[in-house]
Amino acid sequence: IVNDPSKAEIIVINTCGFIESAKEEAINTILEMAEYKKQKCKYLIAMGCLVQRYYNDLIKLLPEVDLFIRIDEYTSFWDKIEELLKEKEVKPSKLTRKANSLKPIPMVDPESFIERVVTTGKKYAYLKIGEGCSNNCTYCAIPYIRGAFISRPMEDILKEAQTLAEQGYEEIIVIAQDTTKYGVDLYGKTKLAEILHKISEIKGIKWIRFLYSYPEGITTEQIQEVKNNPKIIKYFDIPIQHISND
Numbered sequence: 001i002v003n004d005p006s007k008a009e010i011i012v013i014n015t016c017g018f019i020e021s022a023k024e025e026a027i028n029t030i031l032e033m034a035e036y037k038k039q040k041c042k043y044l045i046a047m048g049c050l051v052q053r054y055y056n057d058l059i060k061l062l063p064e065v066d067l068f069i070r071i072d073e074y075t076s077f078w079d080k081i082e083e084l085l086k087e088k089e090v091k092p093s094k095l096t097r098k099a100n101s102l103k104p105i106p107m108v109d110p111e112s113f114i115e116r117v118v119t120t121g122k123k124y125a126y127l128k129i130g131e132g133c134s135n136n137c138t139y140c141a142i143p144y145i146r147g148a149f150i151s152r153p154m155e156d157i158l159k160e161a162q163t164l165a166e167q168g169y170e171e172i173i174v175i176a177q178d179t180t181k182y183g184v185d186l187y188g189k190t191k192l193a194e195i196l197h198k199i200s201e202i203k204g205i206k207w208i209r210f211l212y213s214y215p216e217g218i219t220t221e222q223i224q225e226v227k228n229n230p231k232i233i234k235y236f237d238i239p240i241q242h243i244s245n246d
Contacts, residue, residue, distance in 0.1 A: 005036050010043045010081070017050035017145055026050045027062075034064035043084060045069060047077075049145045071146060113160045118169070124207075125169040129157050129195065130176035135214065142177055149178060151186045158198055165204035172199060174210035180217025190217065193225040200231040211237035 002008050011033045015026035030046055037044060047069040051058060055070055067084050069077060118125045132147040133140075161172060174196065176182060183191025192210070199208055208229075213222075213236045226232050 005033060005041070006039060008036070008041055010045065011036060011041050012045045012047060015046060015048035015050035017048070017053040018141055023050055030062060030065060037064065043067065045081070045084075047071075047074075053141065053145045113156070114163050118164070118167075122168060124171035124173060125164050126173045126175050127157065127161055127164065127199075128152065128175055129179065129182050133177035134181065135178060146177070149176075149181050149185065151181075151183050151191075153186065154183075154191065154195055154198070157195060158202070161199045161202055161205065165202050168204070170205065171207040171209070172205055174199070174208065176212075178212060178214045178217060179210045180213050180219075180222070190219060190222075193219070193221040196222075196225055196232060197229060200229050206231060208232045209237070212239045213237060214239065 005011055013026070013030055013033055015030075016022035017026070026046075026048075027050075030044070033041075034044055043066045044064060045067045046058065046062070046065045049071065051068045052071045055068060058065070058068055067080060069080055073080065113128075120126065130149055130151050132149045133142045134149040136143050164172065179192055180190060182195060183189065196208060196210060199205060208231050210232075215238055218236065226234060226236070
């Protein structure tokens, strides 16, 4: 793995497809990285939300890219790259998907979380507890990109939190598109307060934050856990970017 694209034989670009400026940045980055194919780079790969949302269009618009990997194909990430190396190119006909064919995105294999590379320094780490979103807000594309909300099993989350604590991470930032929905699909009701409490019991963890929390999902139990648990930072990260001016 190298950080300098001029030294890379394979360049992988992880994209965002949510807002216009992010989409433009992703396209510009792909075109910028394509210039390295004139040097050492042999293969250009694009993945992430932009690919998930505009898969078929990108195949036609960006012939510079040798392989597009959708979010729902992450579990076969290395298989696809190895196939690319063997075949030298993956023909678009083999990649085409029907429009609106998004399936619920499965959580990645638990062991891959344990083996992850933390890129946020040595003091804090993000801890993912769910994938996708089922709120279907009129202004938001995330359900169409990342599918419906699914919770990660509690035992997997706690195993990763324990591993992070053992590695010296003192602050854990619990994340999901809507943390207040955590557990509803697996356990029949929200389990956010419970998972926060169990994380706080892990030796070595000093601070816990969680985001985002949608107002309609915040419960008295969650408020009491934030109030009474000394390890949880005293605020709710609530997305209110689309309320009216009044």
